Amino acid sequence: MKLGVVADDFTGASDIALTLSEAGMPTKQFVGVPETTIADRSEAGVVSLKTRTVAVDDAVQQSLAACDWLLAQGCSQIVFKICSTFDSTDDGNIGPVTAALAKRLGERSVIVCPAFPENGRMVFQGHLFVGDRLLNESGMQNHPLTPMKDPDIRRVLARQTSWQIAHVPHQTVSRGAAAIASHIETASDRMVVIDAIDYGDLIAIGAAAKGRRLVTGGSGIALGLPQNFGFTPQSQEWAGAGGKAVVLSGSCSVATRGQVERYRQVAPSREIKIEDVVEKRLSLQELVEWTVKQDVAPLIYSSADPSSVKASQEAFGKEVSSEAIETLFANLAAALSNTGVERIVVAGGETSGAVVSGVAATTLEVGPRIAAGVPALKVGGRPLALALKSGNFGGPDFFEKALSVLETGA
Structure with a gap:
């Protein structure tokens, strides 16, 4: 392998893959x-972790272990893949993990750029925008685990790490890779937040990253990296899965709630309430039986509005509520895959991690694009296809489209 990625959640991993x-x-x-x-012909390896919201020390140790494994496979460059909305808290984990990886790799300045313009994430003057709104006005300020209330990535990082924070403004980025690289070289012992508002900016940043041991960013940061290793776009083939299917949603994002409401109009659905899970009023077996008897791929969702989620967290505790829902989705995915369900569409990063763990996947083959940042995936060695969607990704008809692509590749 030449390029290694340490991803802090499963949807982000499939996004950059x-x-x-x-x-x-x-x-x-x-x-x-x-x-x-791994004896494998792949040139890039993406290690999917679930470290976005765990304790800082745990996130650091898991990330270092992933980095060490990738280095042992021959990787000369590591990307620390984070969410394009910079999901984190003032304690971490982006700053501490970046600092630890930089120390392990001997890197004294690190590019940091979460921009993903295709999905509306842009960095300008060090501030992160989602569409035409600052991050803290985009709905992310209500995230149940990582509420983002400050759009200035420089300030967010400064609260997370003792490293100095530098900035490459768009005026420099617009002059191309050489100008960006020159600016970075003057920023020793710093994390360097780089502006990016379109595809061309990310290609230039990728070129400027050539030879660097570590880069931190969203999937957009990877757009220009393959060409540094001599790769150009190639067509893909996909053998889909045509069996039973299900849609599982645990995201509470605005986009996912809209997708849920749309899909509920055309398919059977079941809402999972946190209190029913915590108080053990749900039957896993009954859910499985209900799912497999449906003629149309059904929807099972726990995608309440932020006020409802907050009320449940206050009643039962944030960790208890989150763990209960994730455990349910993990057990449900395991049971459904064992009954012959061959296509699972998942919305939400934490939910995706639970589902992948539940079906005991160890490797995922990357297939065609479903939406920006969301590929079709095949569990290695099994007739099981997955779509793992970050909460805010995809259009209103994402679930219908994902089911079709998992089956036919188009």
């Missing part, structure tokens, strides 16, 4: 850190 694959770099996604060396 799609970016690299579409750019012509053979890519494989791994679930957790593999225990052994």
Whole structure:
């Protein structure tokens, strides 16, 4: 392998795996850190972790273990893949993990750029925008686990790490890769937040990153990296899965709630309430039986509005509520895959991590694009296809489209 990615959640991992694959770099996604060396022809490896909201020390140790494994596979550059909305808290985990990886790799300045313009995430004057709104006005300020209330990425990082924070403004980025690289070279011992508002900016940043040991960013940061290793875009083939299907949604984002409401109009649905899960009023077996008897792929969702989620968290505790829902989705995915369900569409980063763990996947083959940042995936060695969607990704008809692509590739 030449390029390694340490991803802090499962949807982010598949997001950047799609970016690299579409750019012509053979890519494989791994679930957790593999225990052994992989004899594989892939040129890029993406290690999927679930470290976005765990304790800082745990996130650092898991990320270092992933980095060490990727280095052992021959990788010369590591990307720390974070969410394009910079999901984190003032304690971390983006700053501490970046600092630890930089120390391990001997890197004294690190590019930081969460921009993903295709999905409306842009960085300008060090501030992160979602569409035409600042991050803290985009709905992300209500995220149940990582409420983002400050759009200035420089300030967010400064609260997370002792490293100095530098900035490359768009005026410099617009002059191209050489200007960006020159600016970075003057920023020793700093994390360097770089503005990016369109595709061309990310290609230039990718070129400026050539030879650097570590880059931190969203999937957009990977757009220009494969060409540094001599790769160009290639066509893909996909053998889909045509069996039973289900849609599982645990995201509370505005986009996902809209997708849920649309899909409920055309398919059977069941809402999962946190109090019913915590108080053990749900029957897993009954849910499985209900799912498999449906003629249309049903929707099982826990995608309440932020006020309802907050009320449940106050009643039962944030950690208890989150763990209960994730455990349910993990157990449900495991049971459904064992009954012959071959297509699972998942909305939400934490939910995706639970589902992947539930079906005991170890590797994921990257297939065609469903939506920006969301590929079709095939669980290695099994007739099970997945779509793992970050909460805010995809259009209103995402669920219908994902089911079709998982089946036919188009």
